[in-house]
Amino acid sequence: MHESELIQSILDGNQQDFKLLIKKYETNVFRAAIGFLHNKQDAEEITQDVFVKVYQSLSSFKGKAAFSTWLYRITVNTSLNYLRKKKRRGFWIGLSDLLQIPSKDKQTETIITERSEKIIIQHAIDKLPEKQRLAFVLSRYEELPQRQVAEIMKITEGAVEQLILRAKSNLKKKFEKELEWP
């Protein structure tokens, strides 16, 4: 069934057809959400929220943009709102992860180093300015073409390219600063 037919069928009241739409896009939504949240449980929660919102507002989708573009916009907004709410709590959780008592065991030390690096990278991504983060996550996690990222963000492709370049440069700087490299 074609996507527009599927949407029409859902709008006509065939609720079970919505499951087909979920199956088609759940991985994309989940992957984009994990790019923003870096946590499986949170990403699943966001995926659920996104599809509930999509179901409730499907009648407002006019088909001017691709369905996936509309879906990504909802995903981005839901993820960013969720992050804003969770910001303070997330900071303390991250900090407690970093402050775990180190062991002398070589293998544990490596695990801690890897975990610290992971947390530093995640924090660096989270601290990027919102537009840079958006462009970076959509292009790196979802591997979306710049054209689609531009459509989702309602900016030009050139602006997307600039945002991604600046995001990469900022990430490098932040990472070096955190690890105090010369």
Next chain:
Amino acid sequence: MTSKKDIHQLIEDLIQKERNTEANPFLSTRIMAAIEKKNFSEVKQVSPVWKTAVVAFSLVAAVFSGVAAGSLYQTKNTTPDVVVMNDDRMENFVFYNEIGNE
């Protein structure tokens, strides 16, 4: 610690790891259940405007019924109760209080 050249590689590795995270295979079922639950609760849910209207109406009704009940009550003009006491046979307590009679 990681060498300076590896920063981009580290970021790529992390992204790759996170990209490979798989969602719960029953996520779609969970989403459908959430939608059905939401639909059901919406059907049952009364609009907040109606809720406010019902509360306001109940308050007005309570006040009016109070006033109505109050005005239904009429006082009757009955003669005041007078206690007629014949104190002739009452015991004289003064008698016992006199010191000489103790």
